Amino acid sequence: MARSVTTQHKTIATVAAWIIALLIFFPILYTIITSFKSEQEAIQGFNLIPSGTFESYTEVQAQSGYFKFFLNSVLLSVGSTILALLVAIPAAWSMAFSPTKRTKDILMWMLSTKMMPAVAVLFPIYLIFRNLGLLDSRIGLMVMLMLINLPIVVWMLYTYFREIPGEILEAARMDGASLWNEIVYVLTPMAVPGIASTMLLNIILAWNEAFWTIRLTTTDAAPLTAFISSFSSPQGLFWAKLSAASTLAIAPILIMGWFSQKQLVRGLTFGAVK
Amino acid sequence: MKLRTLTLGLLSASAFAFAAHAESITIATVNNGDMVRMQKLTEDFTKANPDIQLNWVTLEENVLRERVTTDIATKGGQYDVMTIGTYEVPIWAKQSWLLPLDKLGDDYDAKDIIPAISGGLSVDGKLYAAPFYGESSFVMYRKDLMDKAGLKMPDAPTWDFIKQAADKMTDRANGVNGVCLRGKAGWGENMAFLTAMSNSFGARWFDENWKPQFDQPEWKKTLQFYVDLMKADGPEGASSNGFNENLALFQQGKCGMWIDATVAASFVSDPKNSTVADKVGYALAPDNGLGKRGNWLWAWSLAIPAGTQKADAAEKFVSWATSKHYAELVASKEGWANVPPGTRSSLYANAEYQKAAPFAKMTLDSINAADPTHPTVKPVPYVGVQFVAIPEFQGLGTTVGQLFSAALAGQSSVDDALKQAQDAATAAMTEGGYIK
Numbered sequence: 001m002a003r004s005v006t007t008q009h010k011t012i013a014t015v016a017a018w019i020i021a022l023l024i025f026f027p028i029l030y031t032i033i034t035s036f037k038s039e040q041e042a043i044q045g046f047n048l049i050p051s052g053t054f055e056s057y058t059e060v061q062a063q064s065g066y067f068k069f070f071l072n073s074v075l076l077s078v079g080s081t082i083l084a085l086l087v088a089i090p091a092a093w094s095m096a097f098s099p100t101k102r103t104k105d106i107l108m109w110m111l112s113t114k115m116m117p118a119v120a121v122l123f124p125i126y127l128i129f130r131n132l133g134l135l136d137s138r139i140g141l142m143v144m145l146m147l148i149n150l151p152i153v154v155w156m157l158y159t160y161f162r163e164i165p166g167e168i169l170e171a172a173r174m175d176g177a178s179l180w181n182e183i184v185y186v187l188t189p190m191a192v193p194g195i196a197s198t199m200l201l202n203i204i205l206a207w208n209e210a211f212w213t214i215r216l217t218t219t220d221a222a223p224l225t226a227f228i229s230s231f232s233s234p235q236g237l238f239w240a241k242l243s244a245a246s247t248l249a250i251a252p253i254l255i256m257g258w259f260s261q262k263q264l265v266r267g268l269t270f271g272a273v274k
Numbered sequence: 275m276k277l278r279t280l281t282l283g284l285l286s287a288s289a290f291a292f293a294a295h296a297e298s299i300t301i302a303t304v305n306n307g308d309m310v311r312m313q314k315l316t317e318d319f320t321k322a323n324p325d326i327q328l329n330w331v332t333l334e335e336n337v338l339r340e341r342v343t344t345d346i347a348t349k350g351g352q353y354d355v356m357t358i359g360t361y362e363v364p365i366w367a368k369q370s371w372l373l374p375l376d377k378l379g380d381d382y383d384a385k386d387i388i389p390a391i392s393g394g395l396s397v398d399g400k401l402y403a404a405p406f407y408g409e410s411s412f413v414m415y416r417k418d419l420m421d422k423a424g425l426k427m428p429d430a431p432t433w434d435f436i437k438q439a440a441d442k443m444t445d446r447a448n449g450v451n452g453v454c455l456r457g458k459a460g461w462g463e464n465m466a467f468l469t470a471m472s473n474s475f476g477a478r479w480f481d482e483n484w485k486p487q488f489d490q491p492e493w494k495k496t497l498q499f500y501v502d503l504m505k506a507d508g509p510e511g512a513s514s515n516g517f518n519e520n521l522a523l524f525q526q527g528k529c530g531m532w533i534d535a536t537v538a539a540s541f542v543s544d545p546k547n548s549t550v551a552d553k554v555g556y557a558l559a560p561d562n563g564l565g566k567r568g569n570w571l572w573a574w575s576l577a578i579p580a581g582t583q584k585a586d587a588a589e590k591f592v593s594w595a596t597s598k599h600y601a602e603l604v605a606s607k608e609g610w611a612n613v614p615p616g617t618r619s620s621l622y623a624n625a626e627y628q629k630a631a632p633f634a635k636m637t638l639d640s641i642n643a644a645d646p647t648h649p650t651v652k653p654v655p656y657v658g659v660q661f662v663a664i665p666e667f668q669g670l671g672t673t674v675g676q677l678f679s680a681a682l683a684g685q686s687s688v689d690d691a692l693k694q695a696q697d698a699a700t701a702a703m704t705e706g707g708y709i710k
């Protein structure tokens with residue numbers, strides 16, 4: 001009896017999970033469907049069966065070179081992630097293994113900066129970038145993306161590091177390991193799964209960031225978010241083209257997310273249950 | 275082998291020297307058909323000017339506006355040519371943010387620019403932006419539905435006629451709405467239409483002392499007429515409809531009339547995208563017999579920010595893109611119907627253009643009917659037909675647009691919307707120092 005209830009619960013839970021997943025994924029699915037419609041079809045209301053034209057993809061590719069934007073997206077997301085890890089690993093180490101009275105407060109404060117509306121600091125950041133000659137530069141944007149995502153990266157790594165027994169690090173220290181060796185040769189290898197999932201999440205966040213990547217770039221450093229933005233039009237029909245541009249922009253990260261979903265889920269739920 | 279290496283080296287060195295010498299200019303623009311076409315045709319410019327390279331930044335209109343404003347206000351120097359509208363030009367020129375265009379070349383023929391357009395882009399007699407394409411607004415209507423209703427659209431209709439025609443053409447059972455008008459909130463969306471419409475009702479945003487006028491009977495008549503007309507004959511969910519939504523409705527045969535930008539004529543008459551392409555007629559924007567019509571005036575124009583280091587190259591480009599030669603280039607490659615409209619008088623005198631664009635005369639008449647310096651019946655302290663050319667207008671116009679959009683959606687009454695608009699405008703004008 002108990003077994004049949006469990007099975008029934010499982011079935012309900014699975015169906016509910018599928019429905020929720022489909023609801024969440026539906027906007028992306030509809031974007032992909034719309035990209036295979038003509039502009040006329042795209043505007044004619046809800047329709048799940050496209051005519052299957054590649055017209056929008058051809059036009060999008062002819063209008064602006066996709067690969068230049070794609071390359072910038074890859075460089076910015078990977079570059080900013082590496083920078084973030086370089087800063088966050090030592091920060092998370094100190095918070096996890098040498099906490100002070102204020103560690104929790106610092107962590108909360110770091111996270112609270114994520115709640116500030118970005119537009120509030122647009123002008124100061126723009127002026128700093130202008131004065132440092134960083135407007136439309138990949139380096140400048142990598143630093144910006146690193147700073148935006150740093151609170152999340154530190155938080156995630158802090159959660160992983162706290163799961164590692166401090167005794168192992170102590171043992172390394174007793175064997176004469178320096179601080180550098182302790183972090184690089186003892187802590188990091190043990191935290192590889194956590195670091196990998198943090199890295200994946202950070203790449204996704206950096207790839208999707210649209211406020212700063214559009215506002216601090218013009219041509220040289222413009223990533224795929226700027227590519228998508230260029231297909232919205234004040235006068236004229238553009239839904240199919242915009243959908244094609246969006247599909248091209250999200251495809252790489254969607255594929256990456258699909259293949260690394262196990263690590264991502266594990267990373268996000270790590271430490272949630274003890 | 276040595277000779278080959280030497281030759282390759284020399285070639286690389288000369289290529290490097292050329293690249294170092296070539297000046298690249300960055301052009302910020304919006305994504306519309308005419309601008310995209312220009313990007314495809316720039317080979318004509320770069321062939322004649324091999325020392326100038328062009329970089330394009332295409333952005334959504336609101337993002338473009340925000341980005342170029344940030345850049346120009348902070349002297350960021352990211353752009354050498356900016357696509358801006360008739361709203362920004364007088365404000366930015368007065369702030370000395372734009373360079374006057376006085377080196378457009380001997381054969382540019384600036385006098386050929388339609389006076390209403392050049393007037394909106396000039397300050398103290400100096401041209402600060404060259405129009406790439408200009409537009410007014412007019413009535414696009416279904417000739418077949420008008421015949422069915424037993425009416426004939428006059429060349430210059432009144433609002434009463436529009437109401438009468440809309441009532442007769444509305445056939446909700448068959449999905450036909452008598453009239454489609456903008457309802458989506460925004461200073462460039464519903465407020466462009468409603469401000470232009472209010473001019474024909476004798477309303478104005480401010481009196482000569484910058485006192486807001488939403489508490490005057492002219493605004494009440496305007497907004498009440500608009501809300502009543504749309505409730506009786508407009509499409510469902512009209513408060514969310516902007517240019518693109520109404521374009522789609524009209525192209526699908528769901529609107530008897532549509533009063534909007536003249537540039538829409540080329541879309542609704544395009545048989546590839548419009549199911550009613552051969553059934554569309556055009557008329558001037560309506561009036562109320564007060565001497566002003568409800569049409570606006572807008573020009574997407576190319577301007578050079580004062581912070582650029584490449585002013586000469588930028589002005590060469592602006593001259594090319596807005597020249598008669600460019601119009602001929604487009605005509606030779608893509609036909610006269612695709613030439614950017616509304617900027618040069620000579621285009622409207624061209625028999626081939628008149629033949630290819632049946633809406634040409636009505637477009638020119640509409641543009642000529644708008645006067646940015648005397649937009650409405652009573653005197654005003656501002657410039658602009660469908661906007662008020664002051665920096666505060668973007669925010670205020672959108673706030674008022676939201677109030678009027680809510681009135682259209684039935685979330686508030688016309689009286690409440692006008693009262694709140696009056697309060698918001700008074701607060702903004704007091705804060706801005708216009709009202710002492």
